[in-house]
Amino acid sequence: MRCERVVERLDALRTNELPVRERREVAEHLETCRSCADENAAVERLAGELGSLQPHAPRDLAAGVIARSAGDEGCGRVDTELGPVWVSWGAGGITGVRIGARGERGLREASARRSGGRRPPRVEVPERYAAALREAAAGRGAHEPPVDLSSLPRFVRDVLGALSRIPLGEVRPYAWLAREAGRPAAVRAVGNALARNPVPLLVPCHRVVPMSGGVGNYAFGSRVKRSVLEREGVPLDDLEALARRGVRYVGNLSDHSYCFPTCGHVLHQPADTWIPLPSSAAAARAGYRPCTTCRPMEAAA
Amino acid sequence: MAPARRVDGGAAPDSAFELALDVRSGRPGALETMIRAHQDALFGYVRAILGDPDEAEEAVQDAFVRAHRALTTKYDEDRTRQLDLRAWLFRIARNVALNRLRSARRAAASALPDGDSWHETALRVVPDGPAAVEARERSRLLESALGRLEPAERELLQLRFIEGLAYAEITGLAGGTEAAVRGKVFRALQRLRGLLPAEEVAHAM
Numbered sequence: 184m185r186c187e188r189v190v191e192r193l194d195a196l197r198t199n200e201l202p203v204r205e206r207r208e209v210a211e212h213l214e215t216c217r218s219c220a221d222e223n224a225a226v227e228r229l230a231g232e233l234g235s236l237q238p239h240a241p242r243d244l245a246a247g248v249i250a251r252s253a254g255d256e257g258c259g260r261v262d263t264e265l266g267p268v269w270v271s272w273g274a275g276g277i278t279g280v281r282i283g284a285r286g287e288r289g290l291r292e293a294s295a296r297r298s299g300g301r302r303p304p305r306v307e308v309p310e311r312y313a314a315a316l317r318e319a320a321a322g323r324g325a326h327e328p329p330v331d332l333s334s335l336p337r338f339v340r341d342v343l344g345a346l347s348r349i350p351l352g353e354v355r356p357y358a359w360l361a362r363e364a365g366r367p368a369a370v371r372a373v374g375n376a377l378a379r380n381p382v383p384l385l386v387p388c389h390r391v392v393p394m395s396g397g398v399g400n401y402a403f404g405s406r407v408k409r410s411v412l413e414r415e416g417v418p419l420d421d422l423e424a425l426a427r428r429g430v431r432y433v434g435n436l437s438d439h440s441y442c443f444p445t446c447g448h449v450l451h452q453p454a455d456t457w458i459p460l461p462s463s464a465a466a467a468r469a470g471y472r473p474c475t476t477c478r479p480m481e482a483a484a
Numbered sequence: 485m486a487p488a489r490r491v492d493g494g495a496a497p498d499s500a501f502e503l504a505l506d507v508r509s510g511r512p513g514a515l516e517t518m519i520r521a522h523q524d525a526l527f528g529y530v531r532a533i534l535g536d537p538d539e540a541e542e543a544v545q546d547a548f549v550r551a552h553r554a555l556t557t558k559y560d561e562d563r564t565r566q567l568d569l570r571a572w573l574f575r576i577a578r579n580v581a582l583n584r585l586r587s588a589r590r591a592a593a594s595a596l597p598d599g600d601s602w603h604e605t606a607l608r609v610v611p612d613g614p615a616a617v618e619a620r621e622r623s624r625l626l627e628s629a630l631g632r633l634e635p636a637e638r639e640l641l642q643l644r645f646i647e648g649l650a651y652a653e654i655t656g657l658a659g660g661t662e663a664a665v666r667g668k669v670f671r672a673l674q675r676l677r678g679l680l681p682a683e684e685v686a687h688a689m
Binding site for chain 2: 226236301336
């Protein structure tokens with residue numbers, strides 16, 4: 184047997200998967216051919232090393248599948264200050280929210296996709312879910328929202344989980360969220376994860392806005408995003424005026440910390456107690472350190 | 485060298501169809517047992533196709549949801565009894581993953597699977613300990629090299645060496661003759677060695 188034919192059979196020889204005749208031929212060849220014997224050792228070593236790369240599925244994968252397979256219990260409509268909002272829920276809590284009168288179709292389709300084809304019945308929304316949605320739509324936020332995110336990949340859950348650290352009435356940029364979610368370099372992936380938030384309003388993806396001004400993207404349109412933020416008390420006009428002047432941060436004259444402009448730490452201080460700053464680098468040069476409450480971006484070392 | 489081993493701790497073949505029957509009839513805990521027995525193998529396999537652990541996590545969930553749905557709505561008892569559960573789950577997972585790969589390629593915004601994701605996963609799975617540093621570094625190099633292979637090559641190496649499938653099982657899943665698969669596996673191994681640092685290759689020779 185020629186060397187080219189032998190080397191292709193070494194791995195099958197190793198696991199005793201060759202027909203008897205071939206096995207004998209390969210074994211005989213190895214006794215006399217030094218280069219094929221070396222090749223055999225290399226294949227064995229690499230096979231062993233690859234075998235030690237054991238994959239581990241995320242620990243909570245089973246819980247997600249079980250929740251998804253059970254399917255949603257129902258879906259229904261809630262009337263809020265923002266207009267009609269559609270909601271679906273399962274045993275673990277709210278699984279989907281769509282803003283707008285035409286949200287039902289997309290909601291039911293997403294529910295069917297999650298469960299492998301089961302469409303939830305249209306029923307009356309349990310009062311605690313309806314109340315949570317009415318409160319959130321009115322700009323009063325959702326404290327410990329009754330949502331079930333177990334079917335989402337861990338990365339999306341990390342991103343959505345970090346949103347709960349943006350207080351009512353404040354906004355943060357995408358880069359901040361990426362850092363808080365533990366993936367500082369993955370700003371774009373974080374944006375994609377936000378776009379996949381199945382439970383808007385309750386998990387406040389609307390509180391993430393571009394650093395350069397404006398309210399940015401929203402699955403239900405920037406008009407709705409603006410409306411929610413205004414109800415939550417975000418001074419959008421002031422923020423846009425600052426952004427137009429190139430202001431990204433504000434420096435606190437009393438304790439020499441710098442903050443995002445909406446940080447509660449500075450927002451409630453008199454206007455003559457802080458100065459505008461164009462960047463974290465400028466803040467650092469002027470001797471300001473990052474606020475420990477809003478944790479602004481830090482200048483690169 | 486020990487024969488290829490099963491890393492998924494899967495149920496023995498003769499009890500697999502009973503597990504499938506239990507899932508079909510909705511016996512409490514059966515679905516979870518099935519998931520836990522096969523999730524690691526399917527995750528590793530799907531990750532090899534997709535390259536990205538987050539994508540793989542969703543795809544494996546999708547595969548189990550589909551399997552559960554099929555067992556509870558489409559399969560009668562006889563058909564379930566004849567099921568080779570493990571091979572069937574791999575086929576479903578493969579279809580889900582390839583569909584995702586196709587739609588990802590269609591979507592212009594989606595980037596190709598990146599090598600970094602492989603690193604992170606490698607660091608997660610290598611055990612800690614005083615002797616683990618070298619193994620960790622070697623695993624990192626291997627994962628990184630795997631991440632740079634073509635998806636089809638990565639899939640083959642994953643099935644063969646990480647999941648420990650026999651050549652006959654691989655042909656059942658990916659098609660082709662055993663001889664052709666042996667050739668492809670060998671060439672993928674050669675490519676992998678070429679992607680590893682030179683000194684490591686020298687050491688292996």
